[in-house]
Amino acid sequence: MEIIKIKLSVSNAYLVKDKKSILIDTGSPKEADKILSAVKKAGVDVKDLSLILHTHGHVDHAGSTAELKRRLRIPSAIHKDDAFMLQTGTNGLVNAINFEAEIYKKILVKPFEASEPDIIIENEMLLSDFGVDGKIIFTSGHTKGSISILFGNNEMIIGDVMMGGFMGGNLFASRPTYHYFYNNLDEIKSSIKKIVNLKPSKVYVGHGGPLLLEDVNKRFSEIL
Ligand SMILES: [Zn+2]
C-alpha cells in the first residue's frame, strides 16, 4: 500500500493506493481538478477509486466533495457527528486557539457546497470493503466527529487532530503543533494520547507534515 499526499491550496488531501484506492478528504471548494490530476499522476485509474472518506467536515477537507461525487459517482463517508457539516455545507463550532488563529478563522471558515453522505460512520470500522487495509479510529476534539485512519503499513492519517509546522504547514512542516481550531481541547489531548499509544511509524496530517512519532512525543510530552 502507498499513501500519497496531495498538497492543495490550504490543506492536504490523500490518495491511498491498495487493492483499490480511496480518497481521504477533498480540499477546499474548486479543487476537484487538482485532486483528479494528482490521482492520474499517481497512476491510479479513477475507476479504481472506491470511496471518499472525510477525516472531518470542515470546508478545507470537504469543500470539493459535492463536485467529486458528481464526477466520480462513488460513495462518501463521514462520522455521524460531522455529517451535518456535509449535509448543510457549514463548519459547526470553531474555536480559535490564539490571535493568529482568529485571523485564519475569518479568512478560511466559509460555507461550501453541501452533499449527502452515503455512509454515516458509527463504529471504528475496517476499510476492507473498499479494498484498503485500514481501520477508522475515533479522534474527536478538533471537531466532534473527527476520525483518524490506521493503515496496515502502520502509518496513520489523522486529519486536523494536530498540525505540522507554522503558517498553515508551510514552514517547518515536520514540526508537530496544536491546530488553530478546536471544538474541545480536552478531547484533542485524549486523541493525541490515543494516536501515540498506537505507535504509528508515520503521521500524515491535514496541514503540513508528515510527522514522526518521536517528534510528536517530544512536542506533547506534557500531556502524554
Ligand atoms: Zn479542520
Ligand SMILES: [Zn+2]
Ligand atoms: Zn484543516
